[in-house]
Amino acid sequence: MTDRGIVSGAVVANLARATVRELPRYQPDEAVCGIDVSDNTNLWGAPPAALRALAEVGAAAARYPSLYGGVLARRVLDYLGLDERDATVVTGCGSDDVLDSIMRAFGEPGDAIAFSSPTFSMIATFARLNGLRATPVAYAGGWDVDTDRLLATNAKLLYLCAPNNPTATGVSRAAVERVLSQASGIVIIDEAYAEFASWSAVSLVPRHPNLIVTRTFSKAFGLAGLRVGYGVASATLAGLVERARGPYKVNAAAERAALAALSPGDDALGWVRRHADLARATRVRLVSELRTLGVAPLPSDANFVFVPVKDAPALGRRLQGRGVLVRTHSGLSVDQPELAASNGEAIRIGVGPWETMSRVLDALRSELRP
Numbered sequence: 215m216t217d218r219g220i221v222s223g224a225v226v227a228n229l230a231r232a233t234v235r236e237l238p239r240y241q242p243d244e245a246v247c248g249i250d251v252s253d254n255t256n257l258w259g260a261p262p263a264a265l266r267a268l269a270e271v272g273a274a275a276a277r278y279p280s281l282y283g284g285v286l287a288r289r290v291l292d293y294l295g296l297d298e299r300d301a302t303v304v305t306g307c308g309s310d311d312v313l314d315s316i317m318r319a320f321g322e323p324g325d326a327i328a329f330s331s332p333t334f335s336m337i338a339t340f341a342r343l344n345g346l347r348a349t350p351v352a353y354a355g356g357w358d359v360d361t362d363r364l365l366a367t368n369a370k371l372l373y374l375c376a377p378n379n380p381t382a383t384g385v386s387r388a389a390v391e392r393v394l395s396q397a398s399g400i401v402i403i404d405e406a407y408a409e410f411a412s413w414s415a416v417s418l419v420p421r422h423p424n425l426i427v428t429r430t431f432s433k434a435f436g437l438a439g440l441r442v443g444y445g446v447a448s449a450t451l452a453g454l455v456e457r458a459r460g461p462y463k464v465n466a467a468a469e470r471a472a473l474a475a476l477s478p479g480d481d482a483l484g485w486v487r488r489h490a491d492l493a494r495a496t497r498v499r500l501v502s503e504l505r506t507l508g509v510a511p512l513p514s515d516a517n518f519v520f521v522p523v524k525d526a527p528a529l530g531r532r533l534q535g536r537g538v539l540v541r542t543h544s545g546l547s548v549d550q551p552e553l554a555a556s557n558g559e560a561i562r563i564g565v566g567p568w569e570t571m572s573r574v575l576d577a578l579r580s581e582l583r584p
């Protein structure tokens with residue numbers, strides 16, 4: 215008898231699906247810096263009420279969480295100002311999980327998912343993993359989505375990120391309404407940054423059974439570490455996504471913290487709203503300071519700003535040397551003049567407390583105006 219089977223590690227790799235074998239790991243820059251504005255989370259922290267709920271999870275950890283997150287789903291519906299008769303919420307382990315589940319629910323291998331590029335990088339990844347054809351199209355002038363181009367793809371799934379990550383730009387209501395009036399498949403609107411934005415498509419859900427709006431507790435709600443997100447859609451659409459997702463996806467601690475964050479009160483939803491307002495005000499100030507450094511951030515509707523600059527990766531490394539971590543982008547589509555001028559490169563800066571912003575600005579000032 216041998217103590218080994220006949221399958222080697224190399225054979226295991228060959229047994230894997232090609233898409234999985236070839237998929238790179240998600241690689242944000244994980245360098246440890248005193249000032250980290252690289253990931254668009256809430257740099258002010260989390261609502262105190264949510265942190266108290268977390269500290270009290272205790273014995274609940276020994277049991278399974280709720281099957282489909284029903285209580286949380288109802289509270290989210292209240293938060294969105296929708297009625298149970300008009301819309302249904304499906305929760306998930308982060309909105310990533312919801313987005314992935316939408317693709318699993320509706321995408322047969324070979325179906326297309328179309329989106330304006332650049333957008334949230336996980337979309338192309340989930341598309342690949344689900345055997346879908348990722349179909350990027352260019353933006354219209356002024357960074358609105360190009361509805362004709364999107365619709366012309368005839369893709370079964372259309373993905374709009376509003377506001378868009380990484381560009382921070384919004385999508386106009388006219389464009390969304392036009393897409394919804396003509397799309398023949400499923401329309402996904404990713405509103406991860408809705409709390410910072412000038413408008414939301416949530417109120418369109420009751421009139422469009424093929425629309426799902428996804429949101430998250432990871433950004434304005436300050437709970438990125440807990441992984442809670444949701445989608446809101448017609449009962450039919452949400453039910454199908456929930457089937458593809460499966461049970462027990464929101465863990466007990468996350469569920470309690472999210473419920474606490476949604477409760478009324480200065481240390482809960484009040485905290486979230488106050489800090490979203492603060493983020494918007496800080497964003498305006500950050501943008502005007504950045505302009506004095508000779509760079510031109512795109513108009514931001516989110517809690518981060520996107521600054522096209524040449525040689526962004528090198529700039530990012532030099533900023534790291536000064537203890538500041540920003541997100542750098544390169545190889546982005548260059549159909550828009552701002553990105554054509556920067557060779558498809560940019561940095562993305564999360565908005566947070568002004569002390570943090572001034573450290574970022576100091577580092578940038580030293581690097582851009584040597």
Ligand SMILES: *Cc1c(COP(=O)(O)O)cnc(C)c1O
Pocket residue numbers: 254307308309310311334375378379404406429430431432438441442443
């Ligand atoms: C951060 C982000 C998400 C992911 O949110 P999670 O709920 O943490 O999975 C989804 N979409 C966009 C555009 C994001 O930037």
